[in-house]
Amino acid sequence: MSKKVEVLPDQGALITRALELILSKMETAIQERGQFTIALSGGSTPKPLYEAISTQKLPWDKIHVFWGDERYVPPDHPDSNQLMARRAWLDRVDIPTGNIHAIPTNQNDPAAGAAEYERHLQEFFHSSPGELPSLDVILLGMGDDAHTASLFPHTEALKVTDKLITVGNKDGNPRITFTYPFINSARCVIFIVAGANKKPALAQIFAPVADEFTYPSRLIQPQGELWWLLDAAAGSDLK
Template sequence: MSRTVEVLPDKTALVARAEDLIGDRITQTLSQRDYCTIALAGGSTPKPLYEALARRDLPWEKIHIFWGDERYVPPTHPDSNENMARTAWLNHVPIPPANIHAMPTQGEDPQADADRHEAQLREFFQTAPGTVPRFDIILLGMGDDGHTASLFPHTAALGVGDRLITVGNKDGQPRLTFTVPLLNHARLILFLVAGASKQTALNAVFAPEGDAQQYPSRLIQPEGEARWLLDQAAAAGVAIA
Protein backbone atom coordinates (compact mmCIF):
# COMPACT_ATOMS: atom_id res chain seq x y z
CA MET A 1 0.00 0.00 0.00
CA SER A 2 1.14 3.52 -0.82
CA ARG A 3 -0.13 6.04 1.75
CA THR A 4 0.14 9.81 1.33
CA VAL A 5 -1.07 12.26 3.96
CA GLU A 6 -1.63 15.92 3.09
CA VAL A 7 -2.58 18.60 5.60
CA LEU A 8 -4.54 21.53 4.19
CA PRO A 9 -5.12 24.84 6.00
CA ASP A 10 -8.90 24.46 6.24
CA LYS A 11 -11.88 22.60 4.85
CA THR A 12 -12.13 24.91 1.83
CA ALA A 13 -8.57 24.09 0.84
CA LEU A 14 -9.21 20.39 1.47
CA VAL A 15 -12.19 20.43 -0.88
CA ALA A 16 -10.23 22.27 -3.56
CA ARG A 17 -7.38 19.75 -3.33
CA ALA A 18 -9.80 16.82 -3.51
CA GLU A 19 -11.50 18.33 -6.54
CA ASP A 20 -8.18 18.67 -8.35
CA LEU A 21 -7.08 15.14 -7.44
CA ILE A 22 -10.35 13.66 -8.66
CA GLY A 23 -10.28 15.65 -11.88
CA ASP A 24 -6.69 14.58 -12.57
CA ARG A 25 -7.45 10.94 -11.79
CA ILE A 26 -10.48 10.92 -14.09
CA THR A 27 -8.35 12.33 -16.91
CA GLN A 28 -5.59 9.82 -16.26
CA THR A 29 -8.02 6.90 -16.13
CA LEU A 30 -9.80 7.91 -19.34
CA SER A 31 -6.45 8.08 -21.13
CA GLN A 32 -6.13 4.35 -20.45
CA ARG A 33 -9.70 3.11 -20.92
CA ASP A 34 -13.09 4.43 -21.96
CA TYR A 35 -14.78 4.76 -18.56
CA CYS A 36 -13.99 5.75 -14.96
CA THR A 37 -15.69 4.39 -11.83
CA ILE A 38 -16.14 6.47 -8.68
CA ALA A 39 -17.72 5.38 -5.38
CA LEU A 40 -19.01 8.26 -3.27
CA ALA A 41 -19.07 8.91 0.45
CA GLY A 42 -21.86 10.43 2.49
CA GLY A 43 -21.63 12.87 5.35
CA SER A 44 -21.12 16.62 5.53
CA THR A 45 -17.48 16.86 4.40
CA PRO A 46 -17.98 15.71 0.78
CA LYS A 47 -21.01 17.92 0.05
CA PRO A 48 -19.02 21.04 -0.98
CA LEU A 49 -16.77 18.76 -3.04
CA TYR A 50 -19.79 17.48 -4.95
CA GLU A 51 -21.01 21.05 -5.46
CA ALA A 52 -17.59 21.93 -6.89
CA LEU A 53 -17.54 18.91 -9.20
CA ALA A 54 -20.97 19.94 -10.50
CA ARG A 55 -19.33 23.08 -11.89
CA ARG A 56 -16.62 21.22 -13.77
CA ASP A 57 -16.77 20.31 -17.44
CA LEU A 58 -16.11 16.59 -17.38
CA PRO A 59 -16.85 13.78 -19.86
CA TRP A 60 -19.92 12.72 -17.93
CA GLU A 61 -20.94 10.01 -20.37
CA LYS A 62 -17.73 8.14 -19.42
CA ILE A 63 -18.09 8.44 -15.65
CA HIS A 64 -19.96 5.85 -13.60
CA ILE A 65 -21.09 6.74 -10.08
CA PHE A 66 -21.54 4.30 -7.19
CA TRP A 67 -21.82 4.66 -3.41
CA GLY A 68 -19.55 3.08 -0.81
CA ASP A 69 -22.39 2.85 1.67
CA GLU A 70 -25.99 3.90 2.09
CA ARG A 71 -28.51 4.21 4.86
CA TYR A 72 -31.45 1.86 4.43
CA VAL A 73 -33.90 4.63 3.61
CA PRO A 74 -35.64 5.66 0.36
CA PRO A 75 -33.49 7.72 -2.03
CA THR A 76 -35.71 10.77 -1.42
CA HIS A 77 -35.08 10.65 2.34
CA PRO A 78 -33.05 13.57 3.78
CA ASP A 79 -30.59 11.08 5.32
CA SER A 80 -29.91 9.34 1.99
CA ASN A 81 -26.35 9.61 0.65
CA GLU A 82 -27.76 9.23 -2.85
CA ASN A 83 -30.16 12.10 -2.26
CA MET A 84 -27.35 14.36 -1.04
CA ALA A 85 -25.11 13.59 -4.02
CA ARG A 86 -27.94 14.05 -6.51
CA THR A 87 -28.99 17.36 -4.96
CA ALA A 88 -25.46 18.74 -4.69
CA TRP A 89 -24.03 17.35 -7.93
CA LEU A 90 -25.63 14.75 -10.16
CA ASN A 91 -28.89 16.62 -10.86
CA HIS A 92 -26.82 19.50 -12.25
CA VAL A 93 -24.68 17.70 -14.84
CA PRO A 94 -25.55 15.79 -18.04
CA ILE A 95 -24.60 12.38 -16.71
CA PRO A 96 -26.62 9.55 -18.30
CA PRO A 97 -29.08 8.02 -15.79
CA ALA A 98 -27.69 4.58 -16.63
CA ASN A 99 -24.30 5.72 -15.29
CA ILE A 100 -25.68 6.21 -11.77
CA HIS A 101 -25.60 2.93 -9.85
CA ALA A 102 -27.36 3.57 -6.55
CA MET A 103 -27.65 1.00 -3.80
CA PRO A 104 -31.17 -0.53 -3.58
CA THR A 105 -32.71 0.51 -0.27
CA GLN A 106 -36.45 0.46 -0.81
CA GLY A 107 -37.14 -3.17 0.00
CA GLU A 108 -37.84 -4.69 3.38
CA ASP A 109 -34.82 -7.00 3.50
CA PRO A 110 -31.38 -5.33 3.74
CA GLN A 111 -29.51 -8.61 3.18
CA ALA A 112 -31.50 -9.37 0.04
CA ASP A 113 -30.76 -5.88 -1.24
CA ALA A 114 -27.06 -6.31 -0.41
CA ASP A 115 -27.10 -9.50 -2.48
CA ARG A 116 -28.88 -7.68 -5.28
CA HIS A 117 -26.35 -4.86 -5.38
CA GLU A 118 -23.46 -7.31 -5.32
CA ALA A 119 -24.95 -8.99 -8.39
CA GLN A 120 -25.27 -5.57 -10.03
CA LEU A 121 -21.60 -4.84 -9.38
CA ARG A 122 -20.51 -8.20 -10.76
CA GLU A 123 -22.57 -7.64 -13.88
CA PHE A 124 -21.14 -4.16 -14.44
CA PHE A 125 -17.51 -5.14 -13.84
CA GLN A 126 -17.89 -8.58 -15.42
CA THR A 127 -16.26 -10.27 -12.43
CA ALA A 128 -16.93 -13.86 -11.46
CA PRO A 129 -17.66 -14.98 -7.90
CA GLY A 130 -14.41 -15.18 -5.98
CA THR A 131 -12.91 -12.18 -7.75
CA VAL A 132 -13.14 -8.56 -6.65
CA PRO A 133 -13.96 -5.56 -8.88
CA ARG A 134 -11.47 -2.68 -8.92
CA PHE A 135 -12.86 0.82 -8.57
CA ASP A 136 -10.81 3.67 -9.97
CA ILE A 137 -11.67 6.08 -7.13
CA ILE A 138 -13.35 5.46 -3.79
CA LEU A 139 -14.08 8.45 -1.58
CA LEU A 140 -14.21 7.81 2.15
CA GLY A 141 -14.76 9.84 5.26
CA MET A 142 -14.00 8.89 8.83
CA GLY A 143 -16.19 9.35 11.89
CA ASP A 144 -15.04 10.48 15.31
CA ASP A 145 -15.18 6.78 16.29
CA GLY A 146 -12.86 5.73 13.46
CA HIS A 147 -15.57 4.16 11.30
CA THR A 148 -15.55 4.49 7.54
CA ALA A 149 -18.26 3.68 4.99
CA SER A 150 -20.74 1.80 7.23
CA LEU A 151 -18.03 -0.26 8.90
CA PHE A 152 -18.62 0.60 12.55
CA PRO A 153 -16.54 -0.48 15.56
CA HIS A 154 -17.11 -4.01 16.82
CA THR A 155 -19.79 -4.88 14.23
CA ALA A 156 -20.10 -8.05 12.18
CA ALA A 157 -19.55 -6.19 8.90
CA LEU A 158 -15.86 -5.75 9.74
CA GLY A 159 -15.24 -9.46 9.41
CA VAL A 160 -17.04 -10.08 6.11
CA GLY A 161 -14.33 -11.24 3.72
CA ASP A 162 -16.20 -13.27 1.13
CA ARG A 163 -18.67 -10.64 -0.09
CA LEU A 164 -18.59 -7.31 -1.92
CA ILE A 165 -21.62 -5.79 -0.16
CA THR A 166 -22.81 -6.48 3.36
CA VAL A 167 -25.21 -5.05 5.92
CA GLY A 168 -23.68 -2.59 8.36
CA ASN A 169 -25.30 -1.54 11.60
CA LYS A 170 -25.40 1.83 13.35
CA ASP A 171 -27.38 1.94 16.59
CA GLY A 172 -29.68 -0.81 15.34
CA GLN A 173 -30.28 0.85 11.97
CA PRO A 174 -29.19 -1.23 8.95
CA ARG A 175 -27.07 0.20 6.16
CA LEU A 176 -25.59 -1.28 3.01
CA THR A 177 -21.82 -1.02 2.74
CA PHE A 178 -18.83 -2.02 0.67
CA THR A 179 -16.81 -4.69 2.47
CA VAL A 180 -13.16 -4.35 3.42
CA PRO A 181 -11.93 -6.53 0.51
CA LEU A 182 -13.84 -4.44 -2.03
CA LEU A 183 -12.51 -1.18 -0.57
CA ASN A 184 -8.96 -2.51 -0.45
CA HIS A 185 -9.00 -3.52 -4.11
CA ALA A 186 -9.40 0.11 -5.24
CA ARG A 187 -6.87 1.85 -7.42
CA LEU A 188 -7.26 5.00 -5.30
CA ILE A 189 -8.80 5.50 -1.87
CA LEU A 190 -9.27 9.19 -1.07
CA PHE A 191 -10.01 9.92 2.59
CA LEU A 192 -11.45 13.35 3.40
CA VAL A 193 -11.19 14.13 7.12
CA ALA A 194 -12.00 17.51 8.68
CA GLY A 195 -12.48 18.83 12.19
CA ALA A 196 -10.75 18.68 15.56
CA SER A 197 -13.08 15.91 16.74
CA LYS A 198 -11.21 13.46 14.44
CA GLN A 199 -7.81 13.79 16.17
CA THR A 200 -8.14 10.85 18.57
CA ALA A 201 -9.28 8.47 15.83
CA LEU A 202 -6.59 9.66 13.42
CA ASN A 203 -3.87 9.02 15.99
CA ALA A 204 -5.24 5.52 16.52
CA VAL A 205 -5.56 4.81 12.79
CA PHE A 206 -2.06 6.06 11.94
CA ALA A 207 -0.35 4.33 14.89
CA PRO A 208 2.00 1.45 13.94
CA GLU A 209 -0.01 -0.92 16.13
CA GLY A 210 -3.67 -0.73 17.06
CA ASP A 211 -7.10 -2.28 17.28
CA ALA A 212 -8.95 -2.29 13.96
CA GLN A 213 -12.10 -3.55 15.65
CA GLN A 214 -12.14 -0.35 17.69
CA TYR A 215 -10.96 1.89 14.81
CA PRO A 216 -12.17 0.27 11.57
CA SER A 217 -10.40 2.76 9.28
CA ARG A 218 -7.21 0.87 10.15
CA LEU A 219 -8.56 -1.95 7.96
CA ILE A 220 -8.38 0.20 4.83
CA GLN A 221 -5.03 -0.64 3.28
CA PRO A 222 -5.66 -0.66 -0.47
CA GLU A 223 -3.61 -2.58 -2.98
CA GLY A 224 -3.44 0.68 -4.91
CA GLU A 225 -2.96 4.13 -3.42
CA ALA A 226 -4.35 5.64 -0.23
CA ARG A 227 -4.42 9.43 0.00
CA TRP A 228 -5.53 11.13 3.20
CA LEU A 229 -6.55 14.78 2.98
CA LEU A 230 -6.79 16.37 6.44
CA ASP A 231 -7.59 19.91 7.39
CA GLN A 232 -5.39 21.59 9.99
CA ALA A 233 -7.99 21.16 12.71
CA ALA A 234 -8.06 17.37 12.22
CA ALA A 235 -4.28 17.05 11.89
CA ALA A 236 -3.28 19.12 14.91
CA GLY A 237 -1.49 16.92 17.42
CA VAL A 238 -1.68 13.85 15.18
CA ALA A 239 1.48 11.80 14.70
CA ILE A 240 1.76 11.35 10.94
CA ALA A 241 4.41 8.82 9.96
Protein backbone atom coordinates (compact mmCIF):
# COMPACT_ATOMS: atom_id res chain seq x y z
CA MET A 1 0.00 0.00 0.00
CA SER A 2 1.14 3.50 -0.86
CA LYS A 3 -0.26 6.07 1.62
CA LYS A 4 -0.29 9.80 0.99
CA VAL A 5 -1.70 12.53 3.22
CA GLU A 6 -2.34 16.05 1.95
CA VAL A 7 -3.72 18.95 4.02
CA LEU A 8 -5.29 21.58 1.77
CA PRO A 9 -5.94 25.18 2.88
CA ASP A 10 -9.73 25.07 2.58
CA GLN A 11 -12.64 23.09 1.15
CA GLY A 12 -12.29 24.72 -2.27
CA ALA A 13 -8.68 23.58 -2.54
CA LEU A 14 -9.71 20.15 -1.23
CA ILE A 15 -12.26 19.71 -4.03
CA THR A 16 -9.82 21.00 -6.68
CA ARG A 17 -7.18 18.49 -5.58
CA ALA A 18 -9.68 15.63 -5.45
CA LEU A 19 -10.85 16.45 -8.99
CA GLU A 20 -7.26 16.57 -10.26
CA LEU A 21 -6.51 13.18 -8.72
CA ILE A 22 -9.66 11.53 -10.07
CA LEU A 23 -9.09 12.84 -13.60
CA SER A 24 -5.52 11.54 -13.50
CA LYS A 25 -6.67 8.06 -12.38
CA MET A 26 -9.41 8.13 -15.01
CA GLU A 27 -6.99 8.90 -17.83
CA THR A 28 -4.66 6.07 -16.77
CA ALA A 29 -7.50 3.55 -16.39
CA ILE A 30 -9.00 4.32 -19.81
CA GLN A 31 -5.57 4.15 -21.47
CA GLU A 32 -4.72 0.83 -19.80
CA ARG A 33 -8.09 -0.93 -19.55
CA GLY A 34 -10.49 0.97 -21.79
CA GLN A 35 -12.81 2.04 -18.97
CA PHE A 36 -12.85 3.77 -15.59
CA THR A 37 -14.74 2.47 -12.55
CA ILE A 38 -15.46 4.70 -9.57
CA ALA A 39 -17.49 4.22 -6.38
CA LEU A 40 -19.02 7.36 -4.91
CA SER A 41 -19.55 8.38 -1.31
CA GLY A 42 -22.49 10.27 0.12
CA GLY A 43 -22.55 13.17 2.55
CA SER A 44 -22.25 16.89 1.92
CA THR A 45 -18.48 17.12 1.38
CA PRO A 46 -18.26 15.46 -2.08
CA LYS A 47 -21.25 17.30 -3.60
CA PRO A 48 -19.15 20.18 -5.02
CA LEU A 49 -16.71 17.58 -6.36
CA TYR A 50 -19.52 15.88 -8.29
CA GLU A 51 -20.66 19.26 -9.59
CA ALA A 52 -17.10 19.95 -10.74
CA ILE A 53 -16.85 16.59 -12.52
CA SER A 54 -20.10 17.36 -14.35
CA THR A 55 -18.49 20.40 -16.02
CA GLN A 56 -15.64 18.38 -17.55
CA LYS A 57 -15.62 17.11 -21.13
CA LEU A 58 -15.08 13.39 -20.52
CA PRO A 59 -15.58 10.09 -22.41
CA TRP A 60 -18.79 9.34 -20.51
CA ASP A 61 -19.36 6.05 -22.32
CA LYS A 62 -16.15 4.70 -20.73
CA ILE A 63 -17.01 5.74 -17.15
CA HIS A 64 -18.88 3.38 -14.83
CA VAL A 65 -20.28 4.74 -11.56
CA PHE A 66 -20.99 2.66 -8.44
CA TRP A 67 -21.75 3.57 -4.82
CA GLY A 68 -19.76 2.51 -1.77
CA ASP A 69 -22.86 2.61 0.38
CA GLU A 70 -26.49 3.65 0.35
CA ARG A 71 -29.17 4.36 2.89
CA TYR A 72 -32.07 1.91 2.56
CA VAL A 73 -34.48 4.50 1.15
CA PRO A 74 -36.14 4.87 -2.27
CA PRO A 75 -33.93 6.41 -5.01
CA ASP A 76 -35.97 9.63 -4.96
CA HIS A 77 -35.73 10.05 -1.17
CA PRO A 78 -33.90 13.21 0.03
CA ASP A 79 -31.47 11.02 2.04
CA SER A 80 -30.47 8.92 -1.00
CA ASN A 81 -26.78 9.07 -1.94
CA GLN A 82 -27.78 8.16 -5.48
CA LEU A 83 -30.19 11.12 -5.73
CA MET A 84 -27.52 13.55 -4.55
CA ALA A 85 -25.01 12.28 -7.14
CA ARG A 86 -27.60 12.30 -9.91
CA ARG A 87 -28.58 15.91 -9.22
CA ALA A 88 -25.01 17.14 -8.78
CA TRP A 89 -23.45 15.20 -11.65
CA LEU A 90 -25.05 12.27 -13.46
CA ASP A 91 -28.26 13.94 -14.65
CA ARG A 92 -26.17 16.81 -16.04
CA VAL A 93 -24.03 14.74 -18.42
CA ASP A 94 -24.52 12.35 -21.31
CA ILE A 95 -23.55 9.18 -19.45
CA PRO A 96 -25.25 5.98 -20.67
CA THR A 97 -27.91 4.71 -18.26
CA GLY A 98 -26.23 1.30 -18.23
CA ASN A 99 -23.05 2.89 -16.84
CA ILE A 100 -24.81 3.96 -13.64
CA HIS A 101 -24.77 1.05 -11.20
CA ALA A 102 -27.07 2.08 -8.36
CA ILE A 103 -27.52 0.02 -5.20
CA PRO A 104 -31.00 -1.58 -5.21
CA THR A 105 -33.15 -0.32 -2.32
CA ASN A 106 -36.58 -1.16 -3.72
CA GLN A 107 -37.28 -4.35 -1.77
CA ASN A 108 -38.37 -4.87 1.82
CA ASP A 109 -35.22 -6.85 2.53
CA PRO A 110 -31.85 -5.05 2.72
CA ALA A 111 -30.01 -8.42 2.74
CA ALA A 112 -31.63 -9.32 -0.59
CA GLY A 113 -30.60 -5.92 -1.98
CA ALA A 114 -27.02 -6.47 -0.79
CA ALA A 115 -26.94 -9.92 -2.44
CA GLU A 116 -28.36 -8.49 -5.67
CA TYR A 117 -25.70 -5.77 -5.81
CA GLU A 118 -22.99 -8.33 -5.11
CA ARG A 119 -24.21 -10.47 -8.04
CA HIS A 120 -24.30 -7.39 -10.25
CA LEU A 121 -20.68 -6.55 -9.36
CA GLN A 122 -19.57 -10.14 -10.03
CA GLU A 123 -21.24 -10.06 -13.45
CA PHE A 124 -19.75 -6.67 -14.31
CA PHE A 125 -16.22 -7.63 -13.28
CA HIS A 126 -16.52 -11.27 -14.44
CA SER A 127 -15.40 -12.36 -10.98
CA SER A 128 -16.19 -15.56 -9.12
CA PRO A 129 -17.74 -15.77 -5.65
CA GLY A 130 -14.96 -15.20 -3.13
CA GLU A 131 -12.93 -13.12 -5.60
CA LEU A 132 -12.40 -9.42 -4.87
CA PRO A 133 -12.53 -7.31 -8.05
CA SER A 134 -10.67 -4.00 -8.13
CA LEU A 135 -12.38 -0.69 -8.75
CA ASP A 136 -10.13 2.04 -10.11
CA VAL A 137 -11.18 4.61 -7.49
CA ILE A 138 -13.28 4.39 -4.34
CA LEU A 139 -14.19 7.73 -2.79
CA LEU A 140 -14.76 7.70 0.97
CA GLY A 141 -15.78 10.19 3.58
CA MET A 142 -15.34 9.80 7.32
CA GLY A 143 -17.78 10.62 10.09
CA ASP A 144 -16.77 12.19 13.37
CA ASP A 145 -17.21 8.68 14.85
CA ALA A 146 -14.53 7.43 12.39
CA HIS A 147 -17.04 5.42 10.33
CA THR A 148 -16.61 5.22 6.58
CA ALA A 149 -19.06 4.00 3.93
CA SER A 150 -21.70 2.39 6.21
CA LEU A 151 -19.12 0.65 8.36
CA PHE A 152 -20.05 1.98 11.80
CA PRO A 153 -18.21 1.34 15.08
CA HIS A 154 -18.97 -1.98 16.78
CA THR A 155 -21.46 -3.18 14.12
CA GLU A 156 -21.76 -6.59 12.50
CA ALA A 157 -20.77 -5.22 9.08
CA LEU A 158 -17.17 -4.87 10.33
CA LYS A 159 -16.93 -8.65 10.76
CA VAL A 160 -17.96 -9.49 7.18
CA THR A 161 -14.87 -10.53 5.26
CA ASP A 162 -16.23 -13.11 2.78
CA LYS A 163 -18.48 -10.81 0.73
CA LEU A 164 -18.26 -7.66 -1.38
CA ILE A 165 -21.48 -6.17 -0.04
CA THR A 166 -23.23 -6.39 3.32
CA VAL A 167 -25.91 -4.69 5.39
CA GLY A 168 -24.73 -1.84 7.59
CA ASN A 169 -26.62 -0.42 10.52
CA LYS A 170 -26.90 3.16 11.79
CA ASP A 171 -29.07 3.57 14.86
CA GLY A 172 -31.31 0.70 13.78
CA ASN A 173 -31.64 1.95 10.19
CA PRO A 174 -30.29 -0.51 7.61
CA ARG A 175 -27.89 0.53 4.90
CA ILE A 176 -26.12 -1.36 2.13
CA THR A 177 -22.35 -1.04 2.08
CA PHE A 178 -19.12 -2.26 0.55
CA THR A 179 -17.24 -4.50 2.97
CA TYR A 180 -13.81 -3.37 4.06
CA PRO A 181 -11.98 -6.20 2.19
CA PHE A 182 -13.72 -5.12 -1.03
CA ILE A 183 -12.72 -1.49 -0.43
CA ASN A 184 -9.17 -2.70 0.21
CA SER A 185 -9.04 -4.44 -3.18
CA ALA A 186 -9.29 -1.08 -4.99
CA ARG A 187 -6.50 0.35 -7.09
CA CYS A 188 -6.97 3.70 -5.35
CA VAL A 189 -8.96 4.79 -2.29
CA ILE A 190 -9.42 8.52 -1.68
CA PHE A 191 -10.70 9.83 1.65
CA ILE A 192 -12.07 13.38 1.40
CA VAL A 193 -12.47 14.83 4.90
CA ALA A 194 -13.40 18.35 5.96
CA GLY A 195 -14.20 20.09 9.22
CA ALA A 196 -12.72 20.57 12.67
CA ASN A 197 -15.22 18.05 14.11
CA LYS A 198 -13.18 15.28 12.40
CA LYS A 199 -9.97 16.03 14.34
CA PRO A 200 -10.52 13.61 17.28
CA ALA A 201 -11.34 10.73 14.93
CA LEU A 202 -8.38 11.49 12.67
CA ALA A 203 -6.06 11.48 15.68
CA GLN A 204 -7.15 7.87 16.34
CA ILE A 205 -6.99 6.85 12.68
CA PHE A 206 -3.39 8.05 12.45
CA ALA A 207 -2.34 6.85 15.91
CA PRO A 208 0.21 3.99 15.93
CA VAL A 209 -2.28 1.81 17.83
CA ALA A 210 -6.07 2.04 18.21
CA ASP A 211 -9.02 -0.33 18.04
CA GLU A 212 -10.28 -0.88 14.49
CA PHE A 213 -13.78 -1.82 15.64
CA THR A 214 -14.05 1.49 17.50
CA TYR A 215 -12.46 3.48 14.64
CA PRO A 216 -13.49 1.60 11.47
CA SER A 217 -11.63 3.86 9.02
CA ARG A 218 -8.43 2.21 10.33
CA LEU A 219 -9.56 -0.96 8.53
CA ILE A 220 -9.06 0.74 5.16
CA GLN A 221 -5.62 -0.40 4.03
CA PRO A 222 -5.93 -0.92 0.26
CA GLN A 223 -3.64 -3.02 -1.89
CA GLY A 224 -3.24 0.03 -4.16
CA GLU A 225 -2.92 3.70 -3.27
CA LEU A 226 -4.48 5.30 -0.21
CA TRP A 227 -4.98 9.08 -0.27
CA TRP A 228 -6.14 11.18 2.65
CA LEU A 229 -7.19 14.61 1.38
CA LEU A 230 -8.01 16.86 4.33
CA ASP A 231 -8.90 20.51 4.65
CA ALA A 232 -6.91 22.56 7.17
CA ALA A 233 -9.77 22.52 9.68
CA ALA A 234 -9.62 18.71 9.80
CA GLY A 235 -5.92 18.08 9.28
CA SER A 236 -4.05 20.92 10.96
CA ASP A 237 -3.06 18.85 14.03
CA LEU A 238 -1.57 15.97 12.05
CA LYS A 239 2.20 15.78 12.05
